[in-house]
Amino acid sequence: MSTPLLEARGLRKYFSLRRGLWARPMVLRAVDGVDLQVGKDMVLGVVGESGSGKSTLARLLLALLEPTEGDVLFMGHSVFTLKDELMRAFRQAVQAVFQDPFASLNPRKRVLELVGEPLRIHALVQSRGELLERVRELLQAVGLGPEALWRYPHEFSGGQRQRLCIARALAVEPRLIIADEPLSALDVSIQAQVLSLFAELRRQRGLSYVFISHDLRVVQYLSDTVAVMYLGRVLEQASREEFFRKPLHPYSQMLLASAPSLEPGRRRAVPKGDVPSPLEVPTGCPFHPRCPRRFSPCDQVLPKLQAPGGGGRLVACHLYNPY
Amino acid sequence: MLLELQGLSVSFRTSRGQVEVVSGLSFGIPRGSFFGLAGESGCGKSLTALAIMGLLPEGARASGRVLFEGTDLLSLPPAEMRCLRGKELAMVFQEPMTSLNPVLRVGYQVMEALLAHRPLSKAEAQQRAVELLRAVRLPSPELRLREYPHQLSGGMRQRVMLAMAIACGPKLLLADEPTTALDVTIEAQILELIDSLRRQRQMAVLLISHDLATLAEWADTIGVMYAGRLMELGPAGELFSRPLHPYTRGLLESLPRAGQPLRPIPGMVPPPWRLPEGCKFSDRCPFAQQACRRQEPELQALRPAHAARCIRAEELFL
Numbered sequence: 245m246s247t248p249l250l251e252a253r254g255l256r257k258y259f260s261l262r263r264g265l266w267a268r269p270m271v272l273r274a275v276d277g278v279d280l281q282v283g284k285d286m287v288l289g290v291v292g293e294s295g296s297g298k299s300t301l302a303r304l305l306l307a308l309l310e311p312t313e314g315d316v317l318f319m320g321h322s323v324f325t326l327k328d329e330l331m332r333a334f335r336q337a338v339q340a341v342f343q344d345p346f347a348s349l350n351p352r353k354r355v356l357e358l359v360g361e362p363l364r365i366h367a368l369v370q371s372r373g374e375l376l377e378r379v380r381e382l383l384q385a386v387g388l389g390p391e392a393l394w395r396y397p398h399e400f401s402g403g404q405r406q407r408l409c410i411a412r413a414l415a416v417e418p419r420l421i422i423a424d425e426p427l428s429a430l431d432v433s434i435q436a437q438v439l440s441l442f443a444e445l446r447r448q449r450g451l452s453y454v455f456i457s458h459d460l461r462v463v464q465y466l467s468d469t470v471a472v473m474y475l476g477r478v479l480e481q482a483s484r485e486e487f488f489r490k491p492l493h494p495y496s497q498m499l500l501a502s503a504p505s506l507e508p509g510r511r512r513a514v515p516k517g518d519v520p521s522p523l524e525v526p527t528g529c530p531f532h533p534r535c536p537r538r539f540s541p542c543d544q545v546l547p548k549l550q551a552p553g554g555g556g557r558l559v560a561c562h563l564y565n566p567y
Numbered sequence: 568m569l570l571e572l573q574g575l576s577v578s579f580r581t582s583r584g585q586v587e588v589v590s591g592l593s594f595g596i597p598r599g600s601f602f603g604l605a606g607e608s609g610c611g612k613s614l615t616a617l618a619i620m621g622l623l624p625e626g627a628r629a630s631g632r633v634l635f636e637g638t639d640l641l642s643l644p645p646a647e648m649r650c651l652r653g654k655e656l657a658m659v660f661q662e663p664m665t666s667l668n669p670v671l672r673v674g675y676q677v678m679e680a681l682l683a684h685r686p687l688s689k690a691e692a693q694q695r696a697v698e699l700l701r702a703v704r705l706p707s708p709e710l711r712l713r714e715y716p717h718q719l720s721g722g723m724r725q726r727v728m729l730a731m732a733i734a735c736g737p738k739l740l741l742a743d744e745p746t747t748a749l750d751v752t753i754e755a756q757i758l759e760l761i762d763s764l765r766r767q768r769q770m771a772v773l774l775i776s777h778d779l780a781t782l783a784e785w786a787d788t789i790g791v792m793y794a795g796r797l798m799e800l801g802p803a804g805e806l807f808s809r810p811l812h813p814y815t816r817g818l819l820e821s822l823p824r825a826g827q828p829l830r831p832i833p834g835m836v837p838p839p840w841r842l843p844e845g846c847k848f849s850d851r852c853p854f855a856q857q858a859c860r861r862q863e864p865e866l867q868a869l870r871p872a873h874a875a876r877c878i879r880a881e882e883l884f885l
Contacts, residue, residue, distance in 0.1 A: 294721075433817060435821065436821035436829050462823055464825050519720065521720070
């Protein structure tokens with residue numbers, strides 16, 4: 245296989261938390277050993293509940309946080325030691341869209357400045373006329389009219405602001421967009437609009453996404469590959485078809501079963517147990533206290549993410565892999 | 568009917584004049600039933616709940632009638648409303664962290680809810696609080712009583728809120744997006760809990776949600792709101808599988824499904840002072856005709872117990 249666009253190798257991020265002045269600091273293992281690859285023209289959907297480490301993973305992949313251990317490679321080079329040219333190339337190739345479109349836009353800047361800023365920073369336009377033209381094109385690409393140019397963020401609704409964030413990410417013609425829950429602040433009908441925009445932009449521009457969401461329906465709609473995270477680890481990774489046809493990990497099965505059913509008259513299953521705190525990760529398999537299928541090794545031995553039977557899909561569970 | 572809304576309207580005085588955000592809402596909730604109210608932000612669903620509870624913000628004015636066991640809550644003096652609130656009608660909100668007092672122990676807050684409406688000794692109140700926390704299936708309730716809200720997970724906090732809400736055995740529980748801040752696996756637990764409390768205690772539930780799929784699972788009847796109006800009202804299963812209003816249909820088609828193209832509703836909800844003439848959904852409706860823009864349609868029954876506010880519903884979807 246050729247070098248992937250972006251790759252995480254043994255990625256770990258621990259935070260040290262002090263609860264009270266004299267208390268011993270506690271270690272929060274937000275991301276605890278993640279390996280991932282994002283290829284060209286590929287959408288990797290990352291699902292997980294709160295505390296699963298998916299947002300920390302996004303920040304690590306964007307080189308906004310330094311890992312405790314492991315590395316993120318951009319076309320084979322570590323993103324944490326990139327210098328000048330390569331760093332600029334990385335920042336241009338990999339862009340971000342975050343959850344809260346209200347917090348991601350400077351309220352004192354007009355749309356022209358907001359969307360045009362990356363174009364100026366990366367010196368992609370030579371004149372003001374060119375800048376205007378490019379920003380107009382970008383606004384059109386995300387479904388906003390040219391009248392938006394002179395407005396401030398507060399004049400837009402949540403969905404429109406998220407479109408502005410996407411326009412800004414697109415400005416430098418990136419190859420990969422890392423989107424962290426980009427729909428969850430939006431209304432249902434607006435979510436559908438923004439989701440189709442993501443799908444359409446991908447078709448038109450051959451973009452790759454790392455699409456982080458708690459919503460399985462969204463991930464199913466957009467992703468080629470699905471990775472399920474739980475307490476900082478990837479528990480399962482498979483192609484969308486395989487995953488939704490037959491999820492292997494008991495946690496994936498629980499997630500799928502507890503999503504609201506779209507068939508009338510059917511109720512979802514009610515899973516047991518609470519989402520544990522990442523401060524108190526259980527020993528062995530992190531999921532074992534909630535797992536309906538746990539057996540003897542589960543509370544002792546941490547299962548590795550492996551391919552049972554040597555197939556392409558990966559699962560970290562003793563049910564499938566010898567321990 | 569336990570609760571019956573008759574032409575409930577809520578309006579605000581603003582710099583643009585009097586703006587109506589809930590307009591002529593009428594529906595009924597029978598004793599012990601599960602009613603789901605659906606709609607997107609700004610459709611007036613939360614204000615409807617607040618109007619029923621007599622908790623509208625400053626500057627809001629409610630008109631019409633809110634009949635609770637035959638008494639009009641809107642014309643009740645504040646002191647009498649205060650006696651009903653918490654005892655006969657109770658409410659839980661979206662974000663349990665902001666609804667709990669962060670500097671008071673969980674036990675104190677649950678006991679406060681109990682003592683507000685009846686005199687109990689401290690020991691009795693404590694014992695009742697433990698029973699309540701057990702009823703909402705909070706693990707080790709005796710220990711939890713002595714903890715502070717920040718020591719609980721989001722799901723546990725919502726259980727505490729539910730314990731406080733059912734403390735005095737209300738006949739109606741209003742739940743405004745109670746699971747929006749929670750994870751999917753916890754969401755299912757809380758909804759199942761609300762439904763089992765409803766059945767055990769013969770308590771009617773008004774569940775407000777933006778998620779039609781969730782409402783269809785739990786509610787008997789669903790009302791869909793748009794721009795302050797009830798656009799469709801019908802039995803949950805039928806409304807979900809055979810909707811009559813283009814807006815309901817649009818909401819359902821906005822849910823991503825495997826192997827099906829997404830068909831989002833175009834445009835966005837207009838602000839309440841810029842609603843279109845005639846049908847309020849006509850500017851976004853793919854089926855709108857001249858007649859739709861001329862006069863606002865009535866909510867009319869098209870199937871047994873199933874009504875829609877659309878002049879074309881019959882020809883389009885029946």
